[in-house]
Structures are given as structure tokens and as C-alpha cells.
Amino acid sequence: MSTLLFTHxxxxxxxxxxxxxxxxxxxxxxxxxxxxxxxxxxxxxEAPEAPRAQIERVHAPRYVDFVLKNxxxxxxxxxxADTVMSPASGEAALxxxxxxxxxxxxxxxxxxxxxxxxxxPPGHHAEPARxxxxxxxxxxAIAARHARDVAGLKRVGIVDFDVHHGNGTQAAFWxxxxxxxxxxxxxxxxxxxxxxxxxxAGNIVNVPLPPGSGSAAFRQGMERDILPALDSFRPELVLIxxxxxxxxxxxLANMELxxxxxxxxxxxxxxxxxxxxxxxxxxxxxxxxDLKALAxxxxxxxxxxxxx
Ligand SMILES: [Zn+2]
Numbered sequence: 001m002s003t004l005l006f007t008h009x010x011x012x013x014x015x016x017x018x019x020x021x022x023x024x025x026x027x028x029x030x031x032x033x034x035x036x037x038x039x040x041x042x043x044x045x046e047a048p049e050a051p052r053a054q055i056e057r058v059h060a061p062r063y064v065d066f067v068l069k070n071x072x073x074x075x076x077x078x079x080x081a082d083t084v085m086s087p088a089s090g091e092a093a094l095x096x097x098x099x100x101x102x103x104x105x106x107x108x109x110x111x112x113x114x115x116x117x118x119x120x121p122p123g124h125h126a127e128p129a130r131x132x133x134x135x136x137x138x139x140x141a142i143a144a145r146h147a148r149d150v151a152g153l154k155r156v157g158i159v160d161f162d163v164h165h166g167n168g169t170q171a172a173f174w175x176x177x178x179x180x181x182x183x184x185x186x187x188x189x190x191x192x193x194x195x196x197x198x199x200x201a202g203n204i205v206n207v208p209l210p211p212g213s214g215s216a217a218f219r220q221g222m223e224r225d226i227l228p229a230l231d232s233f234r235p236e237l238v239l240i241x242x243x244x245x246x247x248x249x250x251x252l253a254n255m256e257l258x259x260x261x262x263x264x265x266x267x268x269x270x271x272x273x274x275x276x277x278x279x280x281x282x283x284x285x286x287x288x289x290d291l292k293a294l295a296x297x298x299x300x301x302x303x304x305x306x307x308x
Contacts, residue, residue, distance in 0.1 A: 083136070101143055113278075155178060155233060158182070
């Protein structure tokens with residue numbers, strides 16, 4: 001079965017301002033890498049705009065209004081120090097969330113086994129009533145609630161290997177045992193959450209890794225803490241917050257991962273998905289700020305999504 005690639009040109013147009021690390025070139029680099037003949041089996045789909053009802057499964061209506069009303073007609077509007085909107089940002093944020101829910105629908109319907117959403121703005125720092133850390137709507141959290149409420153799945157697993165803790169996703173599911181959330185991340189680092197004793201309703205696993213951690217520590221955290229817990233949860237769908245900023249070349253963090261580590265973790269997650277979820281996986285782009293490392297790491301990740 002095939003792998004879908006959800007994206008849209010407006011995802012490139014979202015512009016948080018000059019000199020911002022979460023820049024349009026990131027998505028250009030990822031899409032250029034996926035234009036390689038090795039990815040010709042990827043089935044491309046246009047990301048639809050998520051209707052408000054989908055977004056409001058995670059976010060307070062007042063917060064959704066706040067974001068959409070603040071989209072500027074020209075120039076920039078900042079909703080926090082580093083979370084900034086340009087005229088294209090409202091549509092980009094709606095289509096980023098819609099990519100995820102569209103991918104969930106397609107994978108649950110059996111149109112494909114796996115999907116990758118090449119979208120921005122990213123989502124995992126966005127809390128139910130607060131955007132932050134370059135994120136407006138929590139795309140992966142919206143996907144999980146959509147999978148439960150619309151597709152009728154009973155257990156959804158989310159694994160976040162972005163180098164920053166997915167505080168927004170954790171906040172969304174803190175008291176929701178129908179969703180399992182696991183994150184490996186550099187600690188301490190922005191946003192400051194993600195200690196090992198943050199367990200929610202027993203459905204949350206955090207693997208904080210000290211700065212300078214490399215492949216061995218990352219793989220050990222996955223094998224010892226995250227993969228067994230995900231396996232016991234028996235997810236009917238595996239969602240991935242795929243940030244590639246734990247790469248050694250990334251300028252925003254100090255981990256030492258390589259492209260191969262992102263391929264490795266994707267293959268391990270695929271094994272769990274094969275056991276419990278008929279192989280179903282939906283992944284979305286989160287961080288990754290060195291263009292070459294980002295492109296190579298995303299390619300390694302999507303290669304393993306396609307290998308199922
Ligand atoms: Zn990150």
C-alpha cells in the first residue's frame with residue numbers, strides 16, 4: 001500500500017519575519033528532497049483547510065478567534081516573542097491542521113497505510129488556549145482527537161522526537177487516557193517542561209536527555225522507555241511529531257543525532273504500528289532548522305514510512 005504526502009503551496013508562504021529560523025526555505029528543502037526519484041511512489045495530496053470544529057476539539061473557541069482575527073492584511077503580528085503571523089499564516093495554519101485530519105481519514109479508510117504531512121507552521125508547542133514556540137494550532141493533537149471522535153478509534157499513540165518537548169500535546173492529553181503521548185527531547189531546553197515525572201493520567205512518557213546526547217542515548221530511551229510503553233498501549237493508529245532538530249547540525253539545540261537515527265526510530269515505530277494498528281502511521285513535520293540536515297533527515301524518515 002502507498003504512502004501519502006499532504007502539503008500545499010501556502011505552507012511555504014507563511015512567514016514569521018526576517019531572520020526567523022522557522023522559515024519558508026525549510027519546507028522548500030524538505031519538498032526538494034522528496035522530489036528525488038526514490039520518492040516517486042509517494043502519492044501527493046493537497047492539504048485541505050481544517051474546519052473550525054476539528055480545531056476546537058483541542059483549542060478553546062476564544063483562542064481560535066484570537067488567532068484568526070489577528071492575521072495581518074500586511075506586515076506581521078506577533079502573538080508571543082517568537083510566534084509571528086504574516087498574511088498567509090491563517091490559511092497555512094488551517095491547512096496544516098487539515099493535512100493531518102485528511103491524512104487520518106485516508107489512512108483509517110485504507111486509502112494508504114502511512115502519510116507524511118509536509119506542513120508549517122508546526123504545532124506541538126501550541127497549548128489548548130495559547131500559541132507559542134512558532135506554533136498556532138496543535139496539528140498532531142487535532143489529528144488524535146479527530147481519529148478518536150470522527151474515525152472512532154479507541155486508542156491513539158503519539159510519539160514526538162522533536163528536540164523540544166511537545167508541551168502543547170502533553171497539555172491537550174494530560175487527563176485523556178485514550179491518547180498515549182511520548183516525547184524524547186533535550187532537557188533542559190525550551191519550553192522547560194518534559195521531566196520524567198510528568199506522567200499525566202499514566203498515559204504520558206517523557207524521556208529528557210541531557211545536552212550532548214547522541215545516538216546511543218536516544219536509542220536507549222526509545223527502546224527502554226517509549227517503545228515498550230507504546231506497545232503495551234496497543235495504539236490503533238501511530239501519530240508522529242517529526243521534528244529533526246535533534247540532528248547534530250541543528251543550530252537551535254545540542255543533540256548529536258544523525259539522519260540514520262531518524263530512519264531507525266521510524267522503523268521501530270513501524271514495528272509497533274504493524275503489531276497493533278495494521279501499520280497505520282501519520283507523521284507531521286515539526287522542527288528542524290539546518291536545511292541540509294532537515295532535508296536528509298526527513299528523507300530518511302519518509303523512506304521508512306514507505307517501507308511498510
Ligand atoms: Zn523543536
